[in-house]
Amino acid sequence: MMLKKICGSMALVSLLFSCSSDKDSDSMDSSPSAIIGTWDATELVIDNTTASDDAKFGKQILDFLTDKDCYIITLQFNEDLTAEASNAANFVEVNATATGLDVPCPTESDSESSTYTFDGSVVSIVDMNGDTINVDVRIQGDIMTVDAADLEIPNFVDSGEFIFRKR
Numbered sequence: 001m002m003l004k005k006i007c008g009s010m011a012l013v014s015l016l017f018s019c020s021s022d023k024d025s026d027s028m029d030s031s032p033s034a035i036i037g038t039w040d041a042t043e044l045v046i047d048n049t050t051a052s053d054d055a056k057f058g059k060q061i062l063d064f065l066t067d068k069d070c071y072i073i074t075l076q077f078n079e080d081l082t083a084e085a086s087n088a089a090n091f092v093e094v095n096a097t098a099t100g101l102d103v104p105c106p107t108e109s110d111s112e113s114s115t116y117t118f119d120g121s122v123v124s125i126v127d128m129n130g131d132t133i134n135v136d137v138r139i140q141g142d143i144m145t146v147d148a149a150d151l152e153i154p155n156f157v158d159s160g161e162f163i164f165r166k167r
Contacts, residue, residue: 027141028140029140030121033079034139035118035139036077036079037076037077037166037167038074038075038076038167039074039075039076039077039165039167040073040075040164040167041071041073041074041162041163042066042071042165043059043062043063043066043162043163044059044062044160044161044162045160045163046059046159051160055160061094061103064103065103068105070105072087072088073086073087073088075164077116081115082113082115082116083115083116083125084111084112084113085112085113086109086110087109087111087112088108088110090110092106114126114127121136121137122136123135142166143163144164144165144166145161145162145163146164147159147160148160148161148162
């Protein structure tokens with residue numbers, strides 16, 4: 001249940017990340033075209049000494065699936081400022097086997113369309129309720145990073161960063 005909430009939140013976060021980059025560093029890309037393309041959630045970076053058990057479990061599941069080239073959250077940002085999010089978190093199954101736990105790659109996902117704007121460091125996304133959500137993001141090459149605490153994910157108050165990799 002917690003994994004689904006974390007993964008669902010990651011999808012929202014992904015949409016929020018979609019258009020932004022930082023100008024604070026020469027290695028950061030703040031051009032509007034930096035966000036265009038398909039992004040896969042590949043990692044949740046947390047402090048294992050202070051993170052909750054739910055955050056640790058969510059990280060383990062995400063790491064396990066990513067190692068199998070299975071991406072449960074995918075974001076597509078288009079030049080026309082539309083975005084598509086695909087989230088398979090609601091379809092993740094954890095199976096107990098004789099050799100341990102197995103997590104098969106989900107074959108189904110939920111999809112959502114939205115619009116976004118980008119000002120060089122903040123992505124503003126209009127959610128399903130018509131509310132605008134602003135999130136600071138950093139894009140460096142093919143890596144997009146966002147602070148997990150800034151996302152206001154229900155039941156997830158741990159600090160950490162979500163990492164997305166551009167295809």
